[in-house]
Amino acid sequence: MARCLFIVQGEGKGHMSQALALKEYLLEEGHTVEAVYLGISNPDAVPAYFSENFPGILFTFRSPWFLRTPNRKGVYVGRTLMFNLLRSRIYIREFKRIRSKINTIRPDVVFNFYEMVGSLAMRKIDPGIKRIALGHHFYLHLNRSLCKEGPAWHRYLLQMHTNLIISSSDKVLALSFREEQGSSDIQVVPPLVRREFREMIHTPGKR
Secondary structure, eight states: OOOOEEEEEEESSSHHHHHHHHHHHHHHHTOOOEEEEEEEEEGOOOOOHHHHTTTTTTEEOOOOOBBBBBTOOOOEEEEEEEHHHTTTHHHHHHHHHHHHHHHOOOOOOEESOOOHHHHHHTTSSOTTSSSEEETTTTHHHGGGGOSSOOOHHHHHHHHHHHHHHHTTTTTTEESSSSSOOOOOSSEOOOOOOHHHTTOOOOOOOOO
């Protein structure tokens, strides 16, 4: 039985959904989730469906995020960089706090769901603790031809973020439905699916 700890990126719902699914897989195999650290911009932004699944073990911390345009389709690049640079002391304090908690809890495995501050916290933790990163962004890192559109700065920031997490992990899992070999650093695996969807029975019929 392994004792696990999650560090989850809270911007968007994809990483939170993957964390919920992984929790179900782990519990089915007899493992436990000891604590979950969720990176957020606003303490009130934690969805109820997520907090209800981790009663008593969910903790939040401040993490960088994008300042988006009013239509939510774009990002203010300069404002985002300046805003997060001004908050760098907060992020340094947060990753040190998480690292301290990891060394106190001493889980067998730490799972990082593409969280930047979490990747810094995972550096210099006890070498006996295994560090695993997972997310679909790692598949884009393997297949950069899929990420040619958009501004060059966007691709650069994404690559920098991904490299930071890879360098802080012992194992990296790229989530994708495509079957590929991966690389020496990254293993390609299917996305995690929650139990309620795995147990659905397909009934053919008219749409």
